[in-house]
Amino acid sequence: MFNSTSSLLTALAQLLGARAVLTDADDCAPYFKGARYGDGSALAVLRPDTHEQVVEIVRLCAEHSQAIVLQGANTGLVAASTPDASGRLMVLSLDRLKRHIEIDAVNRSVTVDAGVSLQDLNEALAPHGLFFPIDLGANPSIGGMIAANTGGARLIKYGDVRQNLLGLRAVLMQPAGQELNLLSALRKNNTGPDLKQLFVGSSGAYGIMTRAVLQVHRLPKQSATALVVPRDQAAVLELLQVLERDCGEFLSAFEGISGAALQAVLQHIPGISNPFAPEGVPEYCVLVELNSTSDPALSGIDLDSLLMSCLENLFGDVVENAVIGRAEDLWRIRHAISEALRHQGKMIAFDISMPRSRMAQFRDAGLALIADNYPWMRVMDFGHWGDGGCHFNMVWPASASIAYSSDVAQEIRTRIYDLVVNEFEGSFSAEHGVGPYNLDFYRRYTSDAARQLSGGIQNLLDPHSLLGLTRFS
């Protein structure tokens, strides 16, 4: 440890209090390892609990040319919030920056510190009949959700984080510690370039978000949920179109689940039984959800009936089978997939997207590519057909005749990404963002013009590369 690092740590301990500067290996461990990728170490973990402390940290670190990596709840999936192996960064964790949750029910908005978790936010909103509708398997911080622009399973109805972000406050690296206050609670506001957009989906590389204003929504008063077995892959898209046509604004989720993924859930997750029993597990099914915030006592709407009528019309043609079930039970299956897959072997996860119109064709092409070239791999995909998102996950079984190879895994990733980007006009990162895990793919698929501009903006905002591990140039 250099002398300057030692004096920096002393200054930081004075600023934050010694307990908010972690250096002990055990204390630091949870901050060093990512939820899926990323495993490194750092000089210290800094845990400010006010915006002003963040400003001071940035000033001090800049003075010492000390690079930092930002972390929220450490639930990210691209290694953007954990330190690298150099051991020379500091982690700036915002997990204590969570004092402020201020609800404006008439404006349907909330002002919230970046370290507040999604769950805590929703608990605060519930008594007002409101919620922040980004539905995820994890419990990220609001700052992290903005940095990744999370989408989730109900994007088709509520949009992503970007579409619900009204205001933002950030601390800039250049000039070091400069506050950029864009904390308005406005739905219409076009007074020049909308600078807060820079920070959405940029993996925290452009600045440190300390507070946000979010649009929130009314909690649904009823919902209807079904697992639907379509005739074949083409019928999935037909079903989506019919539901959008007939159920309109009620459609809140349309989630595909492959038979292999469902089978894995039944095998590994206790307490979940085959919803199609006594029939077997279908080749593919779709979790369909309708919801409504309107008052059924006034409107007379019964979404269960609507969904049933709609599906009945499709029976024997688009739809082969369907079970209308308790939302909780059916969503439990959907949310258990990731965990179930981990039991099957080494997972190669994908978070790709494409135009909805291309999804059935892509799935055929992707399955063929794997079957032809990597026949031991087991594809267990699921996806957000409503918004074009697809987790084309696959497992390298422990029992496979060929031993796991990270080179082959990377080759598989590359070939699937090439397919989706070059042949299906899709994206290699739908809702997980960009970080060290997939930065090479960013470079592979991003045009020189885009990299030059993103990198140019990064040079304006962080000319000395002191923030994060993701360089966009």
Add this chain to the structure above:
Amino acid sequence: MFNSTSSLLTALAQLLGARAVLTDADDCAPYFKGARYGDGSALAVLRPDTHEQVVEIVRLCAEHSQAIVLQGANTGLVAASTPDASGRLMVLSLDRLKRHIEIDAVNRSVTVDAGVSLQDLNEALAPHGLFFPIDLGANPSIGGMIAANTGGARLIKYGDVRQNLLGLRAVLMQPAGQELNLLSALRKNNTGPDLKQLFVGSSGAYGIMTRAVLQVHRLPKQSATALVVPRDQAAVLELLQVLERDCGEFLSAFEGISGAALQAVLQHIPGISNPFAPEGVPEYCVLVELNSTSDPALSGIDLDSLLMSCLENLFGDVVENAVIGRAEDLWRIRHAISEALRHQGKMIAFDISMPRSRMAQFRDAGLALIADNYPWMRVMDFGHWGDGGCHFNMVWPASASIAYSSDVAQEIRTRIYDLVVNEFEGSFSAEHGVGPYNLDFYRRYTSDAARQLSGGIQNLLDPHSLLGLTRFS
């Protein structure tokens, strides 16, 4: 005219054909005067009809250090798309760049050239049961709508342009003629900074958009429309909350209309009669619209009944009177306000916004400010209460004892903007954007940090100030 201008015009005429380079005063006149503000002249009007021609124009103009100003349908309201009085700019009109409209019904998206008009786009979408739901009084081009990030009267249900923009292609000034191709049709795509956001609401100052991919929506199958008289200003917000609670996702517009604005419509627009007759014109009323894309034959929903039940519950308390009418008739009143106001005298128009929760208080404060200081002025406001937008327009009557003074008009603007920005956490430009008309106000209300960043990005994209009249630094 310098020699270099002459050689540039020759080269442009060779590139575009002589008929696409206008220099005749009569031909140019419609391009020189803005819809509300802006009245200048230019060396020529260039009318490319392909993206490639735009690229070449930018290269040629950059070589000759020739500055240009972008124009779509010339419906903007902040003078951002018309040339200044110097006569030294060229107008780059995209009104002929409108060959391409490609609809993907399954993806609910459309790829469209920047010069296509909103009306032409909607006519192309209608046979597919789709529409682009930004409802405006004017008929702008798609490129102009993105440049201003228009919102309109149904933002509460459909969002603004930004929330429906999936992809974009732009031509950059630096490097001159560089294409930035972000033309994807994805709802989930987080592969680094979302560069297309830079161009939304930036008045065309960051680059020249030539094509966009938009999310489109299903046409409603039914709607219900009413003009509602709330008890008082506080009751407007109560009504909004009750409608959001009871009618949920059906609420598609909530537009306030002052008695003075309604009176002006009845006085000046032929064929519109008082919907409240035989009662007089109320002090204030709200146009409420519900719509639904779900199939009423399956869902049994009757929005007229729902709206009526909902309003009946509020009668004598929140609601004093209401007429449920033909949508066409009631919307005609709403859309006729701007024209009607012009007949009343010299208009001072506002396009402000604030958190919805502050709107009733703001209106009281704004009316008091005018009555106390400018008693001859007649406020004839209307506004999008659902999204916090407010057109706090007022008229300087020709009959006023004090003659019109542009200095006093500017003083009134400043005091109202000061009130909304400083006291009500609002915005001086909700949906009209920023241009020469309000650039001084941009400087007045934008922090140094924001101006430095917006200006820094502009320096990256247009280092020689060759694009537009709006500098953000």
